Amino acid sequence: MPTILITGPAGGGKTSFAYGLLARLRDAGRSAAYCKTFSPTPGTDDDHAFAAEVLADALGIAVGPSPRPLDGDVAEAAAAIAELRRQHDTVIIEVADGSPVAELAAAVDARVIEVRAYTAGQDWGVAADEAAGHWGARLDMLVINAVPPYRQDIVSEGEAESWAEVDALVIPESRVMLAPTVAQIGEHLDAVWPLEPVNADAIVERFLIGGNIMDNGPTYYGRYHNQAVITRAQRPDIQLASMLPQTTCLVLTGPGEPTEYVKAEARERDIPLLQVFMPTIEAAEALDHLIDTATPHSLAKVRHYAALLQQHAAPDWLIG
Template identity: 25%
Template sequence: MNILLVVSENQGDGKTAISLTLAHQVANLGKKVTVIKPFGSKNELGDDSDLSVFASLVGSKPPEWPMELPESGLIDGRGKPYKALKDVKNELTKIAQRHDLVIVEISSKMPQEEQVGIAEFLEAKVLAVIRHKHALKTKKIKQHLVSFGQNLSGVLINARTKYTSHEVQTSFIPELEDLNIKVFGTIPEDRKLLSATVDQVVEHLNGEYFLKINERSSELIENFLVGGWTMDDGSLYFSTKDNKAVITRGDRPDLQMSALNTKTACLIMTKGINPIEYVEYEAQEEGVSIVVVDKDTLNTMESLDSLINVAKFDHKLKLERLHELIQSEVDSNSLLDAIGIAS
């Protein structure tokens, strides 16, 4: 039974993204793999987005999962498993018989001792995901990692910013290796992975579609440009970025037309002002959605600051991009060997 637990100390470190992309990589080798999230907190149970992503990208899940974490926990005071965990192991055993690898994502809300107990009871390998932050010290995460003992296969460092590359390579990784912890690689922060779809941006801004191009509503927006904040020619300015949304006042058809002459995913018109008929016609011809929001341009931009906090790993292009990054930045052969998959 080849089971890999994917764990992290904090929510949002990237467990789901890593789990799904690793499954994608293993499947490309002709292996049978599935991703499962058997337990969740009440809040996590109310949000089934992870489960729908699992289903769309790597196959369906057992319909009765995830189950809520029992108040009594999964492991008793003597380190013995309760019935809920025994039931999960029985089900995983059946699933593992049909797969070369079963990836199990463990909720970060689960107590550390329970995560360790689950790894031991399932005799599972463990891959830890660490979201790197500036000045992160190994002493802050040491206990989380070493507590898994021999079950820990190694770690992946995720979302390393451009300006911490030297710090990670010369300090953070060597400190982990001094603890005999294998570091498979470092995945840099990436704009596409932090992007949101047109629909998600509209929802985040509490906007309304004036014109919706349905076939582009799931297109990823990686850049936001504001009309009127440059002295350059509008078309020249707007052509500096692709995969973008352009934000401008609703009463600036000159800027809107300039944006429509470039590769634009949608126009966001502020102050609740609808576009003139000619702009609507051109947007329809170019296949560009028009969104109207009540806030002014400055407040709209401020609202977008928090968009990154709700970005999810829920798009095929994100899966493809993370796969590319893992191929280039991670020692994939060592990682696959460590989790029992011959590359």
């Protein structure tokens, strides 16, 4: 595959797509490199940092130099990409809003993938025409991210002429991609770790308040996977009952500390413990806006998005 440049509006899912595509390429046995060429925060860009610090080792990819400022030199960026291209089968370039995208695409002769988030009421036939008109023959695909289940047929609904000129990939919305990690929950709540942190990268899709229930533990706490249970620190009975394979972590609230027995069970099962010194309801309310802070910087999310690509994208495009 030639050099691929991923562009699109902010918040559309460019980074998730780039990471997922890298994982699919590596699964197919292709050598791959990632390069974010320009950034509004070049010295502290989180996307580049996660790729360099986590994905380079986990996926076995190469990562290009740190991003340049948005008004950085295109020739320098192109030279760095050319060096990566000489050593790897595929180079994935991610570009930020406000950077010289068209100039860079021409300089490295890249195929372009435009990634956009689904928006209700958007005429996607018009969007396809706009993308084709802007990129011409360089446009490889228009990706529509986070599409609700009832709109999965968006490409085939009365817009055949528009789509005839543009390949489209519809990626369904996913609870996993919006889920925080255990570490992000701890940071958001300013929590302490009663034990050494474990599985901090694990994702949490649901929060469940542990209380006095009529059902037994497995019946109540075994309904959902990837859940965090919020309960008082002084309720070891609830804590132990909730330590099931479905539970990702426990958030302990209020005064006191978990008992040694609870700590021992948590260690044995590799279940993270977070503690916040506030009432249970207050802790639950503090999590209300956590979804707004979700990022793609999780290996579990990278693997999940790669699985979405495997399911919804044509295999010959991904590895051809």
